[in-house]
Amino acid sequence: MHKVLIIDDSDINLTLIRALVLKLGECEPIMFEQPMKALEWCRENVPDLVIVDYMMPEMDGLRFIAAFRGLHGRTEIPVLMITANDQKDVRYEALLGGANDFLTKPIDRVEFSARVRNMLALRTGQKFLADRAAFLADKVDERTREIRERERELIFRISRAAEFRDPETGAHIQRMAHYSEIIARGLDLDAATCRLILQAAPMHDVGKIGIRDYILLKPGRLTPQEFEIMKRHAELGHELLKDSGSEIMQAGAEIALAHHEKYDGSGYPKGLKGQAIPLFGRIVAVADVFDALTSERPYKKAWALDDARRFLEEGRGKHFDPLCIEAFLAGWDEALEIHQRFRDDEAPAI
The missing domain is CATH 1.10.3210.10 (Hypothetical protein af1432)
Structure with a gap:
């Protein structure tokens, strides 16, 4: 189950995006109207995808992305920003600030589904690689422990050989x-x-x-x-x-x-x-x-x-x-x- 974090100060937009996310299946939408509360949630939880609006009064999308990327272990999480058609300069700045992709208002349902699926697929790949790396690290640790145990046994037996x-x-x-x-x-x-x-x-x-x-x-x-x-x-x-x-x-x-x-x-x-x-x-x-x-x-x-x-x-x-x-x-x-x-x-x- 993918956790999809949605931040938008508009109830209508939250409701729409939530419905689109649920249609994808295997997704749990987590919604916040206030970016600061969303950021607090992110300190204790790791989303699989972040969908954030640019225009918000308390903290705009650029500042949210910067703060989110500053949290430990959040640098690789896919971020999708929603902007207006005429905000190219914002999109350029967001790319430099850590956004991975964009949607323009009004949201096109087909485009939304395609982009979100692609970003969740990216996240699935990330998690697979992380799990694989952790698995291999555990195997290396296990083999290292076995080698060290054999080394200690060999040392003990060498020492005993002298004592005999x-x-x-x-x-x-x-x-x-x-x-x-x-x-x-x-x-x-x-x-x-x-x-x-x-x-x-x-x-x-x-x-x-x-x-x-x-x-x-x-x-x-x-x-x-x-x-x-x-x-x-x-x-x-x-x-x-x-x-x-x-x-x-x-x-x-x-x-x-x-x-x-x-x-x-x-x-x-x-x-x-x-x-x-x-x-x-x-x-x-x-x-x-x-x-x-x-x-x-x-x-x-x-x-x-x-x-x-x-x-x-x-x-x-x-x-x-x-x-x-x-x-x-x-x-x-x-x-x-x-x-x-x-x-x-x-x-x-x-």
Whole structure:
């Protein structure tokens, strides 16, 4: 059903045009004698065709068209102006102002039907294209979501592949990723950045894929030579991820390289200090160490949560960025909930 808006200050003209519109079928005439009231209606409703008289006392047709076109989403609606035979200059001005077609008085019924049908056909085409565009946009969004879900699944599985070769568990990457998100939020990072670190943090140790089992799985303390080999996992992870076109993978590459750097410059692999360490690396350093301390491994018992908290506080400004420690401790209750939610015997997807 087409909504046809009719504006004319003459009752006779309104009655005539309404009768002609109804004869077309599938049309709902909406009539106003006062242009300002019609304009108010248009703010909340979208007509399929506007038929407006030029000569009106309150607001002439030219001013009405200008005001109508100024409303959001009304630039493509067909507008038919009714003028007198001798008003060519008005028609020229109306064309420049946004009118699509004209009728001259007295109105010819056949001409009226033909012009209105043509303009409604134009509107039908517009709506079809708009609906088609919206449909395609929804399809693109749906496919994009599917691709992103597959990307997240792939990232999680890559992260788990590294964990399978390590005494750590799949629950570890869940916990430390969520701890990282707590810190990011505590630093007032925007929602997209917080979501990015949640998705990228699990790849922090993906470079362990390239470390030999006799070192990676050694139950006791590593020798200095073995530890030098173990430290290579940071650069291996960076090399594995850095050339990806994925924003998540690129963030994972940064995290893999930087999460063992220490705030005082004594970390590896580059010995970066303070703010020179990428922010994501500083965040994940806190999350990773806290979870490592509070998790049981074949070679150690889990620390008590309060002992791990004291370790973080003591490492403020030395091992850890003080602001990251402050942000993590501000979310302490949430961190405890995450510690309970992701147990070492479970590894639900992020």
